[in-house]
Amino acid sequence: xxxxxxxxxxxxxxxxxxxxxxxxxxxxxxxxxxxxxxxxxxxxxxxxxxxxxxxxxxxxxxxxxxxxxxxxxxxxxxxxxxxxxxxxxxxxxxxxxxxxxxxxxxxxxxxxxxxxxxxxxxxxxxxxxxxxxxxxxxxxxxxxxxxxxxxxxxxxxxxxxxxxxxxxxxxxxxxxxxxxxxxxxxxxxxxxxxxxxxxxxxxxxxxxxxxxxxxxxxxxxxxxxxxxxxxxxxxxxxxxxxxxxxxxxxxxxxxxxxxxxxxxxxxxxxxxxxxxxxxxxxxxxxxxxxxxxxxxxxxxxxxxxxxxxxxxxxxxxxxxxxxxxxxxxxxxxxxxxxxxxxxxxxxxxxxxxxxxxxxxxxxxxxxxxxxxxxxxxxxxxxxxxxxxxxxxxxxxxxxxxxxxxxxxxxxxxxxxxxxxxxxxxxxxxxxx
Amino acid sequence: xxxxxxxxxxxxxxxxxxxxxxxxxxxxxxxxxxxxxxxxxxxxxxxxxxxxxxxxxxxxxxxxxxxxxxxxxxxxxxxxxxxxxxxxxxxxxxxxxxxxxxxxxxxxxxxxxxxxxxxxxxxxxxxxxxxxxxxxxxxxxxxxxxxxxxxxxxxxxxxxxxxxxxxxxxxxxxxxxxxxxxxxxxxxxxxxxxxxxxxxxxxxxxxxxxxxxxxxxxxxxxxxxxxxxxxxxxxxxxxxxxxxxxxxxxxxxxxxxxxxxxxxxxxxxxxxxxxxxxxxxxxxxxxxxxxxxxxxxxxxxxxxxxxxxxxxxxxxxxxxxxxxxxxxxxxxxxxxxxxxxxxxxxxxxxxxxxxxxxxxxxxxxxxxxxxxxxxxxxxxxxxxxxxxxxxxxxxxxxxxxxxxxxxxxxxxxxxxxxxxxxxxxxxxxxxx
Numbered sequence: 001x002x003x004x005x006x007x008x009x010x011x012x013x014x015x016x017x018x019x020x021x022x023x024x025x026x027x028x029x030x031x032x033x034x035x036x037x038x039x040x041x042x043x044x045x046x047x048x049x050x051x052x053x054x055x056x057x058x059x060x061x062x063x064x065x066x067x068x069x070x071x072x073x074x075x076x077x078x079x080x081x082x083x084x085x086x087x088x089x090x091x092x093x094x095x096x097x098x099x100x101x102x103x104x105x106x107x108x109x110x111x112x113x114x115x116x117x118x119x120x121x122x123x124x125x126x127x128x129x130x131x132x133x134x135x136x137x138x139x140x141x142x143x144x145x146x147x148x149x150x151x152x153x154x155x156x157x158x159x160x161x162x163x164x165x166x167x168x169x170x171x172x173x174x175x176x177x178x179x180x181x182x183x184x185x186x187x188x189x190x191x192x193x194x195x196x197x198x199x200x201x202x203x204x205x206x207x208x209x210x211x212x213x214x215x216x217x218x219x220x221x222x223x224x225x226x227x228x229x230x231x232x233x234x235x236x237x238x239x240x241x242x243x244x245x246x247x248x249x250x251x252x253x254x255x256x257x258x259x260x261x262x263x264x265x266x267x268x269x270x271x272x273x274x275x276x277x278x279x280x281x282x283x284x285x286x287x288x289x290x291x292x293x294x295x296x297x298x299x300x301x302x303x304x305x306x307x308x309x310x311x312x313x314x315x316x317x318x319x320x321x322x323x324x325x326x327x328x329x330x331x332x333x334x335x336x337x338x339x340x341x342x343x344x345x346x347x348x349x350x351x352x353x354x355x356x357x358x359x360x361x362x363x364x365x366x367x368x369x370x371x372x373x374x375x376x377x378x379x380x381x382x383x384x385x386x387x388x389x390x391x392x393x394x395x396x397x398x399x400x401x402x403x404x405x406x407x408x409x410x411x412x413x414x415x416x417x418x419x420x421x422x423x424x425x426x427x428x429x430x431x432x
Numbered sequence: 433x434x435x436x437x438x439x440x441x442x443x444x445x446x447x448x449x450x451x452x453x454x455x456x457x458x459x460x461x462x463x464x465x466x467x468x469x470x471x472x473x474x475x476x477x478x479x480x481x482x483x484x485x486x487x488x489x490x491x492x493x494x495x496x497x498x499x500x501x502x503x504x505x506x507x508x509x510x511x512x513x514x515x516x517x518x519x520x521x522x523x524x525x526x527x528x529x530x531x532x533x534x535x536x537x538x539x540x541x542x543x544x545x546x547x548x549x550x551x552x553x554x555x556x557x558x559x560x561x562x563x564x565x566x567x568x569x570x571x572x573x574x575x576x577x578x579x580x581x582x583x584x585x586x587x588x589x590x591x592x593x594x595x596x597x598x599x600x601x602x603x604x605x606x607x608x609x610x611x612x613x614x615x616x617x618x619x620x621x622x623x624x625x626x627x628x629x630x631x632x633x634x635x636x637x638x639x640x641x642x643x644x645x646x647x648x649x650x651x652x653x654x655x656x657x658x659x660x661x662x663x664x665x666x667x668x669x670x671x672x673x674x675x676x677x678x679x680x681x682x683x684x685x686x687x688x689x690x691x692x693x694x695x696x697x698x699x700x701x702x703x704x705x706x707x708x709x710x711x712x713x714x715x716x717x718x719x720x721x722x723x724x725x726x727x728x729x730x731x732x733x734x735x736x737x738x739x740x741x742x743x744x745x746x747x748x749x750x751x752x753x754x755x756x757x758x759x760x761x762x763x764x765x766x767x768x769x770x771x772x773x774x775x776x777x778x779x780x781x782x783x784x785x786x787x788x789x790x791x792x793x794x795x796x797x798x799x800x801x802x803x804x805x806x807x808x809x810x811x812x813x814x815x816x817x818x819x820x821x822x823x824x825x826x827x828x829x830x831x832x833x834x835x836x837x838x839x840x841x842x843x844x845x846x847x848x849x850x851x852x853x854x855x856x857x858x859x860x861x862x863x864x
Contacts, residue, residue, distance in 0.1 A: 022581055022723050029648075032767055033580055130578060136724035138570070138578030146562060146570030148465055149454055149744030216461075274730060277709050291454050291741035292568035292731060298706060299727030309723035312581030326758040335464055 004039035005319045008068035008099075010090055011081030012045050012061075015104050015131070017054045018308030019078060019315075030312070034319055042068045044081070069093045076318050078311060079103040088112050095119040095127065100318040100327055104131035104311055110205035110221035113212065117332035124328040126321055128314035133206040134159060136306035137299040138313070139285045143213045144330060150289030152214040155253045156428065159206040161281035161301045162190050162197040163229050163249040167266075168279050171237045171246065177230060189281060199228035200264040203251050210285070211253035211262040217338040219253075219262055225343040226264035236353060236422050239383050239393050240268050245351075246276040250427055261341040267427040268351050275428060286428075344402035349378070349426035351395050354411070355418040358390040362416045366392075369414070373407040375399045389418055395426060436471035437751045440500035440531075442522055443513030444477050444493075447536050447563070449486045450740030451510060451747075462744070466751055474500045476513070501525045508750050510743060511535040520544055527551040527559065532750040532759055536563035536743055542637035542653035545644065549764035556760040558753055560746035565638040566591060568738035569731040570745070571717045575645045576762060582721030584646040587685045588860065591638040593713035593733045594622045594629040595661050595681040599698075600711050603669045603678065609662060621713060631660035632696040635683045642717070643685035643694040649770040651685075651694055657775040658696035668785060668854050671815050671825050672700050677783075678708040682859055693773040699859040700783050707860060718860075776834035781810070781858035783827050786843070787850040790822040794848045798824075801846070805839040807831045821850055827858060 007023075009016055023030070023038055031037035040060065048061040068074055069090060077094035079101060081087050087108050094101050096119065103109070109116065109132050120127035130140045134157070143152070158164050162184065169180045181198065184190035196202045204224035211219040229249050240247050245268035253262040269276045274296045278284040283301025288294055300306035321327040356362045363380065370377060376397040384391045396404065404423075412420045439455075441448055455462070455470055463469035472492065480493040500506055501522060509526035511533060513519050519540050526533050528551065535541070541548065541564050552559035562572045566589070575584070590596050594616065601612045613630065616622035628634045636656035643651040661681050669679050677700035685694040701708045706728045710716040715733025720726055732738035753759040788794045795812065802809060808829040816823045828836065836855075844852050 018723070026581060026583055026722070029583065030581060033648075033765060136579075136721075137727060138574040141578050142570040142574065145749060146573050146745040147568075147741060148748050149458060149462060150741055151458055151461065216465075272711075274709070277706070279704075289568075289741065290458070291450070291737040291744070293735075293738050295569060295729075295731030297727075297729060300725045303725075305723040306725050309579060309582055309721065312723070313578040316580050317577060320761060324758045324761050326756045326761065329752060329756050329758065333465060 002036045004037040005076065005322060006039055006041040006074045007315065008071065008074040008077045009040055009043040010065070010068065010077060010079045010087070012043050012052065012054070012056070013080065014304045015307045015311065016043070016080040017052070018304035019080060019311050020054050020056060022305065022308045022312050030316060034316060034323065036319065036323060038315060038319060041074055042071065044068055065090055069097055074099060075322055076100045076102060076315060078315060079105055080311065082107070084108060084111065091116055092119050095123055095125055098123050098125060100126040100322065102128045102311055102314040102318055104129070104307055106132040106202070106205045106209060110208040113220070114218055121328065121331050126318045126327045128318055130314050131307050131310035133209050134283050134285055134297065135299065135301040135303060136309040137283060137285065137297045137301065138310070139210070139297050140213060142297065143210070143287070144333060147287065147289055147292055150291045152287060152289045153255060154288040155210050155214045155285065156275065157210070157251045157285035158248055158275060158278050158283050159251050159285065159301060160197055160203040160249060161283055162194065163203070164278060164283070165189050165281045166198070167229060167247060167249065170232070170234055171241070174234050174238065176234055177232055198230050200226035200249065203249060203264040207251035207253055207262050207264055210251070211260060212334055214253060215255045215260050215338060216333050217260060217336045218334040219260065219340065223340045224262050224264060227266065229266050232266055233422060236424060239353065240351065243395065244271050245269060245426070246271055247424065248275060248278070250275070252427060255338065258338055259341045260338045261346050263343060263346070265425060267425045269428045273428040344405065346401050347398050348401070349396050349398055349429065350404050351393065351422070351424045351426055352408070352420060353422040354392045354420050355386055355389050356392055357416045357418065358385065358388060359416065365414055365416055366411055369407050369410045373403040375404055375407050434468045436469040437508065437754060438471055438473040438506045439747065440503065440506040440509045441472055441475040442497070442500065442509060442511045442519070444475050444484065444486070444488070445512065445514070446736045447739045447743065448475070448512040449484070450736035451512060451743050452486050452488060454737065454740045454744050462748060466748060466755065468751065468755060470747060470751060473506055474503065476500055497522055501529055506531060507754055508532045508534060508747060510747060511537055512743065514539070516540060516543065523548055524551050527555055527557055530555050530557060532558040532754065534560045534743055534746040534750055536561070536739055538564040538634070538637045538641060542640040545652070546650055553760065553763050558750045558759050560750055562746050563739050563742035565641050566715050566717055566729065567731065567733040567735060568741040569715060569717065569729045569733065570742070571642070571729050572645060574729065575642070575719070576765060579719065579721055579724055582723045584719060584721045585687060586720040587642050587646045587717065588707065589642070589683045589717035590680055590707060590710050590715050591683050591717065591733060592629055592635040592681060593715055594626065595635070596710060596715070597621050597713045598630070599661060599679060599681065602664070602666055603673070606666050606670065608666055609664055630662050632658035632681065635681060635696040639683035639685055639694050639696055642683070643692060644766055646685060647687045647692050647770060648765050649692060649768045650766040651692065651772065655772045656694050656696060659698065661698050664698055665854060668856060671785065672783065675827065676703050677701060677858070678703055679856065680707060680710070682707070684859060687770065690770055691773045692770045693778050695775060695778070697857060699857045701860045705860040776837065778833050779830050780833070781828055781830055781861065782836050783825065783854070783856045783858055784840070784852060785854040786824045786852050787818055787821050788824055789848045789850065790817065790820060791848065797846055797848055798843055801839050801842045805835040807836055807839050
């Protein structure tokens with residue numbers, strides 16, 4: 001067996017600890033597969049004295065990033081510290097020093113991808129990031145390599161486990177959002193500050209990465225329209241189920257006529273769609289290509305060991321490329337420049353719930369506004385009474401978002417309408 | 433743009449035609465991604481005059497395999513003719529001639545994998561075969577690369593679309609096997625001779641390939657125990673549904689304590705298991721690894737364009753390896769020798785349906801035989817009456833297959849038992 005390939009780990013938190021454990025437990029098999037062992041030479045931490053869940057030789061720990069970035073014996077730098085700075089600076093320096101880099105950092109890639117990939121190309125090294133989306137699910141390699149012969153028309157996914165866990169609980173138990181969130185925080189499924197998950201920021205970053213790869217054009221996080229799930233009412237989940245839909249926080253990326261649309265928001269998904277059955281903290285990414293047709297990738301989208309699985313897969317690829325002298329073999333594929341469609345230009349179907357006065361002519365007044373704005377209705381159901389008022393649910397046919405928004409604004413001002421309580425997009429049905 | 437990479441196609445049937453079309457329609461994007469165009473130089477066919485669904489220049493066609501295999505300008509040979517001979521001979525000759533080979537041929541790989549990979553290693557060329565299992569689903573690359581850091585404990589899949597289509601129809605419409613098969617044949621979902629699909633041979637070949645990769649040991653088709661679906665009764669599907677299960681033709685490969693088990697047979701799968709919802713001709717492969725946990729890959733497992741998607745993905749990888757001078761980068765990973773467990777040694781749960789005399793003491797007599805053979809019952813349900821006789825359904829706890837078989841033999845001979853009508857394994861539940 002030849003000399004080991006030396007690895008520097010930036011960070012020893014949840015993911016870093018998982019990577020350390022996995023390289024320990026499966027190191028022999030990995031060495032056999034590669035023909036060379038992998039060895040973690042140094043680990044950057046904030047505090048070397050802090051007690052840790054992994055059994056690591058304290059001599060490996062350092063608080064000095066340069067002890068890793070400038071060490072000529074280190075071949076691969078694994079960035080699992082997260083956040084934008086100093087992660088960005090470290091990754092750039094590692095690439096400049098001629099090291100291959102593996103990262104799990106979606107924040108970084110969704111904002112600074114262009115700069116990072118340019119740095120990797122300048123030195124011909126690998127910058128691999130399978131773990132940045134979907135945890136252990138091999139979606140990035142699949143899009144970049146196995147499905148590379150396809151024109152991808154759509155990537156639609158449940159890419160945030162925390163919100164899917166909360167929605168699953170709300171749906172199964174009919175409980176309100178705030179209560180389920182608090183429980184998820186107690187159980188460790190949601191962060192103490194859950195904003196990035198529940199407001200869709202985390203999912204938007206992942207969709208920026210997926211859309212960039214799927215359509216070969218650079219999409220950054222600020223270009224991704226996103227809404228979260230904090231405004232969802234349990235009764236909408238109940239009514240959706242009655243109509244044959246689940247409500248999921250979906251990331252949607254589509255290309256049509258050279259324009260890209262990419263957005264994250266709650267959506268009604270038909271119960272027979274494969275994404276509708278994704279329960280709890282699982283993630284799933286649904287892909288449509290002109291040759292492959294419909295495909296779906298399902299698994300644990302976060303967590304110590306699933307994420308470590310993806311990181312170690314990337315470390316093995318980077319190692320293989322070093323062994324065969326072929327780093328940079330699969331570099332950035334954002335070769336085109338495709339404009340992003342503004343949210344008001346998208347076309348989809350909508351679910352609306354309204355509280356209206358229970359009197360004759362109300363429906364006619366609402367229907368007229370819809371008609372004037374070319375919003376065509378697929379179904380109208382009176383779902384119940386709220387005191388003296390009626391609760392109406394509408395599902396529209398496909399319509400441009402701007403028309404829908406205008407119609408909703410006018411309807412909200414009608415004297416017979418108390419409130420347009422919910423507007424939720426409908427995705428994944430036969431009309432899309 | 434540099435010189436094209438030249439491809440020789442062996443076969444222009446369904447898959448070959450799909451590959452031709454896909455390289456035509458998406459050739460520009462593919463060339464952009466690779467930095468070099470791909471060009472089909474020659475196509476081996478049986479009859480150059482036959483009318484074809486693809487619009488191909490007749491000058492490309494040849495009936496002489498050597499016009500491809502011996503052409504020094506051809507870099508990549510794509511074998512999509514199927515069958516064992518002469519495909520085996522052609523693939524070996526192509527590798528000997530220093531060409532990289534892409535094949536969709538599961539029959540060939542499941543029987544002659546060892547010889548073929550040895551030939552590829554001897555000349556350091558690629559032998560890629562993503563299309564041999566699961567059509568367009570990127571399962572082989574995912575197991576070999578992205579999940580390579582895992583110890584895989586289980587691969588469980590619906591890997592034959594024809595049988596899944598038939599089972600879906602039987603389940604949705606309560607119709608008998610023979611009637612649904614005849615309809616599937618009329619609609620082109622089943623072959624005129626459906627034996628290989630319905631008796632599980634096709635799935636067994638795919639499971640041999642998947643097990644070899646997942647566990648790093650060579651498993652060949654004759655080592656895969658298999659049963660088909662032709663003996664399934666609609667009432668078993670009905671009773672399974674009542675008990676919370678779907679019946680699927682499952683391929684199962686597990687490793688436990690250095691022993692591999694690999695088998696194909698109908699199985700009851702809990703309705704909440706992700707494999708249970710796979711409908712129609714779709715395929716899905718469920719994987720469990722020590723780091724990634726549970727993951728599933730879903731898509732169209734056959735057909736012209738989904739299979740072409742996988743073949744073209746492999747062609748692009750072979751081309752990339754040629755461009756970077758790194759062919760043979762990821763060669764055969766069957767490095768271990770793990771014994772295969774005989775079917776009578778497996779342990780699983782069983783569903784049994786019996787027709788018995790409707791009189792006191794029958795259940796006691798049956799239960800005694802089960803008890804003597806350490807078969808422990810999870811549930812017993814009297815599902816109905818057949819004339820004067822009672823129909824009983826049992827579900828067992830986990831038990832060794834040999835014990836179950838012995839018990840069934842003795843029970844079949846009991847004077848109070850008319851018939852043990854069905855014995856079907858139960859998989860994917862919490863006990864497995």
